[in-house]
Amino acid sequence: MKEFEMREAGQDRKMRAKVGVYVCECGPNIGGKIDLDRILSDLSGLDDYQDVELVVKKYGFLCSVPGKEFLEEEIKSNGFTHLVIGACSPRDHDSTFMSVCSKTDLNPYLYRIINIREHCSWVIDDKEKATEKAESYLRGGIARVLRQSELFEKPLDINPDVLVIGGGIAGMEAALSLSGEDRRVFLVEKTDRLGGVSLDLSGLLPGQGFVISKKIESIMEDRNIRLFLNTRIKAVIGFLGNFEIELVSEENAETTDIMAGAIVVATGCSLSEPGVSDHFSYEASDEVYTSLSVEKMFSGDEGVKLRSGEQPSSAALIHCVGREEKNYCSGICCSYMMKLAGLFKNQSSDIQITEFYRDICLPQKDDQERYKAAEAAGVTFIRIKDISIKGTDVSFEMMNGEKSKQSFDMVVLAPALKPSADTEELADLLTVPLDEFGFFQEVHKMTNPVGTSTDGVFIVGTAHGPKGVSDSMQFARASAGQILTRLIPGEQLIPEVKVTEILEAYCTGCGNCLEVCVYGAIYSDDSRGISVVNEAVCRGCGNCFGSCPSGALRTKHFTNTQLYQEVDEALR
Amino acid sequence: MPQTGNILVIGAGIAGMKASLMLAGASSKVYLVEKLPIIGGKVIKNEESFPNLECSTCMVAPIQQDVLQNPNIETLTYSTVEKIEGSAGDFSVVIRKKARYVSLTDCIGCGMCYEPCPVSLKNEWEENLINRKAIYVPCSGSLPNVPVIDSEHCLRLSCGEDCSLCAESCAFEAINLEDVDEVLEIDVDAVILATGSSTFDLSSIPDLGYGTLPGVYAPLEFERLFASNGPTFGSITLRDSDKVPGSIAVIHCVGRREQKYCSAVCCMYSFKFARFLKHKIPSVNVFNIYSDICVPGKNYQSFYKSVEGVDTEMLYTSSIADVSVSESGSGLKVAYPDAAGAMKELSVDMVILAAAIVPDDDVIELAKITGVNLDSRGFIATVHDGSGSMETSRKGVFVAGTAEGPKDIQNSVVQAESAAGQVMGIVTSEVSVS
């Protein structure tokens, strides 16, 4: 009998190969379309495997409970070293038969399911041809399984603590959601105060001024939260469960090293400078304000005043400033401009407010009421195609082509939100890509919007993209949800098993693989001049394999040697 | 890992599946209850989802597989929750598992049983665009890939006729025509409501012709018409004919005025339809009739800009409420007021109505059973408004996805993740108490 060497996870043993080949009849689905008895006799008499003991059997319905029990018993009593199942798609039952193997001494990676239903019996009408094809697939499977290696899960200890970067509304929400579940949180804020932009927006957010100050208070009192004000991130290394971070104080340049299992990025956004675009032009002047500066005036004691010190008797509110240029809609401006209109009307019911808009975008279900309230308060809404602002003179073209010009005491612009200044630098430190707009790029727009390609780094609030306060908080809580369900104190993480490895002897250290890895799972070991895979991060896609010019990579469980076995049988 | 707590998740759409997987991953036992015989929710009806037109099946099928194969998740399809009593950390739940008549463990989904069934009726899952048998899977690629017998239309189960053709055709003895409903009683620590939403009743605006003019389509009907696994394998042809439409109008904001909110997804799916149409039928003329464009989110405006003037002509109307659709020869006539208020007419072969997202019909009953409050629009209300919390008026009961209000896939997932995090709070405090 042929002897196979197996080396994996420090084991080193030699054993004889005894391969079990079990073909599922799947009732008439396979049994009726393929001559299984012929396959059984053909495979049993295979010359190729004279030196390997083959046990070939068929069974009615292998995925049934008795089928699984039968298989388990067969593996145990025969002492198989390898197992091939001829049945259905691995998408249906790969995990079923892996679980069966796990109940025995057979390593689940020394088993292979061969899909002779979807690829043969269901798609080839001619029984003779279907039988030949199924036999060919099975032979490929036997040859392949003999080249497979044992693989083992490598559980990792984790650190359940969390670093939150940014003390604005989203960062505070994330910190409080986590500390509320007894997680230790390091909250790092670059300025000398918590609250972020939300402190200036108190009037924009009904009832939120109080909520924000209460949140700040809760954080100050929270024993689970260690707050670092005037602090920046200097260096980050690691991965989900194990990050090492170096913080640096802006005051005295002192550094602090901390360890955390996850990082929540809540660095917020800022208002963009109003720019000029095809359908919008303006000249800066004394009585032209941004929404945020007007907002600050409202939250002060004296309300909104003109530079002259007088209260305005008319104001133009200009929506969508920068939407065209930035190529995104911030999604919150319509709503807060209507809120501003309300504040103006509160200050003086006589004030003439005109809102110049392009589209009304009110994506929150409560927003529409604000619109109604503004209309009821006598605010004029004018839909425009084109607008140009000179001082406080507003010239505009309406949808019907009519052109007009009006003068106001003041003009308020709603500029688009933009990524905050440090975004790029932080993205570099965290090895998280930015999107086309300069915000942090989520790993999947729909199924994982708070995750990033560096697993363990989460993006929340407006660091992810323009959004309102309640969405920001929801993103923050979503990151907390991921952290609370994935990093559990005292538990371990089990990374992907079918990862890539780099064979040092062949690696030239060219770095191609590093470049193409979306997950940042490969790093360069300069002392050895090679690239190294961090198996805790690798997902096993194999993109690096395709990029390697020197054949130094091996995609475990999908090696070329293994795939060649399938190719050889296909071309026999 | 030791088991930590039991969770009930109602609704196996994207939000419910996501929350279930997260909690199961944290070693909770999850009971995922779905009223339909399959899981996946609304997303799997879309061939591609905006903003990046990603194949929905490729995106969701691995999630569905994970749910069905996760040992910590007990997926109860074709089931409804009948009672929830108790309080956070200690709910007792009664679930009715409707008789499926086909064994989930014995059936392998070969589909041999459909052929002999003599009954033929409209397939609701395929938006009635194709027929199905009384024993059927809602669509090809359904998960779990196990049929169900529609007892209301099965000759044997509804009329007592002596037909057992399906059972006779089954090689696995997986069909049990004597199957009965099963009532389960379980204890859970927390509940997540992820029951999704419905679309606006288009026939309530007779002027738009939905239900009377065959050329007028609801958005989900169009999604299925476009889907390569749908009733026409993705060829866009007019209802009950082989005719390929040469011109199509998409009317925006249908139901926004009536519902008093903007659903925030209709503009995007309307643009997506324009892209689909132009892609499949290059000579087609597409018109989007709109009064406001709502494209919040960082990739939406750019998608709109890539479609505007390229895949569709944008026609502004000063009043959506005054848009009407009528028959005109073999096609349709759309009348709408332009920017100046003057009525304009447009002849098209097909009209798609961008319907608002509205609360699911079953939500009132669900609210009664679960004891949660609804908001003024009929969606499930959260309590700590504006805090991002997904907790409902009943402690220990959370909501996620479009059951809480109209939203896109991204925000549904975000809510599911938030809710899962909040549930962890209940589960872990339970453990530390015990």
Next chain:
Amino acid sequence: MEKSSEIEFTPAIVGFLCNWCTYAAADLAGSSKLELPPSFTVIRVMCSSRIDHNLLLSTFFKGADGILVAGCHPGDCHYGEGNYYARRRFALLKKVMETLDLAPDRLQLSWVSAAEGKRYAEVVNEFTKKITELGPNPIKNSTRF
């Protein structure tokens, strides 16, 4: 250059399919009982980006008359952007094939989503037809290399 001469030529074609999209489409084609050519062999890989030049060229040297690599549509990759890389690597390999007197058409990259069971069958059948017309692989078991 190569030419098709044999009358009843059945090509041997290998399809490397990505686990997440096209393999799922093949399953769907199967459960829809669509007819597929027996000469087509499916080999499952996790991502189309996994396919390197070595594997493809060796497969040709070993005698494949055609190779189909199929994965998720651009933008839909389960691993973010693997299929973009696959596409670029293909462009290069096609150049190499020309120098080997191997018609570049013998190698095809297709995007087939998990929902496209019917399209999968069409792609496989059409590719098989194309390869049948191209005739046998001229470098099969070639000693030149």
